[in-house]
């Protein structure tokens with residue numbers, strides 16, 4: 001297949017190339033795009049050296065089978081429609097299209113059927129949402145999800161390369177705040193994105209909206225508190241879920257154990273440092289909530305893999321499979 005990655009030099013773009021290899025995507029050709037800043041740089045796909053090109057409209061008209069975008073919402077809004085109009089299927093990691101009613105927001109294990117016969121732009125959800133909806137979808141099918149309360153502990157790589165550089169600088173003694181509203185080293189910051197008039201941050205509003213859209217639960221009660229922590233890779237989440245019917249703990253554990261893309265950690269837990277190159281959503285410390293109809297659990301996932309590149313490549317593979325391309 002003829003592929004392109006836009007934002008190839010970024011945290012997600014580089015991981016997309018790794019995932020294309022790891023998932024054995026049949027790549028006949030691969031073009032890499034980024035800004036003028038890194039045009040001319042060399043990146044490797046396996047043993048093949050590839051030169052990064054400056055993103056422009058002409059490049060997006062080259063008619064790829066798939067274009068994987070991870071260059072932010074502004075870039076996506078300008079260039080993804082050009083690629084889509086030229087016949088490429090676009091998978092975009094930004095928030096640029098997630099709220100559009102006619103753009104599918106896809107986690108393939110949950111709503112991959114939306115890709116059947118679909119052409120155009122597909123939106124990849126927010127990293128915190130992807131890892132959380134995988135187990136929530138299993139529990140929703142069992143008991144009927146009605147309410148969600150989640151607090152997140154999000155790593156600095158979730159802000160891209162500048163987030164990683166900010167923490168590295170402060171760890172080395174730098175006193176600048178970098179890209180965050182406060183010092184992140186040895187600290188936690190309960191703000192990710194700007195606050196809206198209702199008191200919720202942009203990241204919190206993304207979780208509310210995207211969870212309802214992916215699970216097709218428009219009336220789901222949801223309350224998120226998103227927090228940046230001084231961890232390089234891996235997001236953690238404390239989740240309280242309430243259901244329409246009694247939540248049988250043993251049944252929940254059994255189903256989660258066998259669910260696709262979920263690692264169920266029985267009687268133990270993992271931390272972001274334990275994630276390595278895992279592409280799974282790790283469900284730990286599953287327990288009863290305060291009422292018969294509720295459950296609590298701890299959830300850990302690799303934000304750049306599962307939360308971005310892995311899900312994008314899984315979308316590509318699912319689409320290609322449904323379209324008979326592979």
Ligand SMILES: NC(=O)c1ccc[n+]([C@@H]2O[C@H](COP(=O)([O-])OP(=O)(O)OC[C@H]3O[C@@H](n4cnc5c(N)ncnc54)[C@H](OP(=O)(O)O)[C@@H]3O)[C@@H](O)[C@H]2O)c1
Nearest residue numbers: 007009010011012034035038070071072094158160161308
């Ligand atoms: N990091 C995560 O955990 C995560 C998870 C889910 C979704 N996302 C989303 O994925 C996207 C990329 O995130 P990231 O973490 O990879 O960020 P990043 O490390 O800052 O990388 C940004 C990439 O976008 C490119 N870019 C920036 N401006 C551009 C322009 N005008 N034209 C073409 N390319 C441009 C950069 O190229 P240069 O090198 O030339 O600057 C770089 O390749 C964002 O929309 C982000 O919200 C990230």
